[in-house]
Amino acid sequence: MEKKGPTEWEMRNIIMPLMLSGAKMLDRHCPKCGSPLFEKDGRVFCPVCEHREKQRKESQARELKGVEERLMEKLTELANSLPGDIDELEKHLRAMEKIIELLERYKKLEGGE
Missing domain, CATH: 1.20.5 (Single alpha-helices involved in coiled-coils or other helix-helix interfaces)
Structure with a gap:
């Protein structure tokens, strides 16, 4: 089962740096984890799900x-x-x-x- 919402670590190490990099936090949330969606360079994405998927692939x-x-x-x-x-x-x-x-x-x- 997918974890819901970003953890404190994810907030500090994924979301905050993303905001500081100029990405735009949208007023929509990821249906999978509940994290705010972001837009950068014309791409809308969930940074938490992307990070978790990257971690899962690295672990595998x-x-x-x-x-x-x-x-x-x-x-x-x-x-x-x-x-x-x-x-x-x-x-x-x-x-x-x-x-x-x-x-x-x-x-x-x-x-x-």
């Missing part, structure tokens, strides 16, 4: 990066411990193949494809 990117790093560690671990037994080797290679597939999916998510 950090999470994806962490997962990708853990997958690479596991892939390296498997590559460095290949067994001599053919059945075990096949299991290792299947696991490595799955990890590579997951890494490819994460790369696509990062690229927005």
Whole structure:
């Protein structure tokens, strides 16, 4: 559920600097969060929703990066411990193949494809 209204931090760090930059606060409010809408350079926007969306995307990117790093560690671990037994080797290679597939999916998510 979306947070309603700007927090004190958002008021101080997003809305106030925006007002000081010459953006015009409108007499309308965002239907999603209740924050005042602003106009700058002919564009009407909600600074709070834009900030929250940016934060959400950055958080998601950090999470994806962490997962990708853990997958690479596991892939390296498997590559460095290949067994001599053919059945075990096949299991290792299947696991490595799955990890590579997951890494490819994460790369696509990062690229927005």
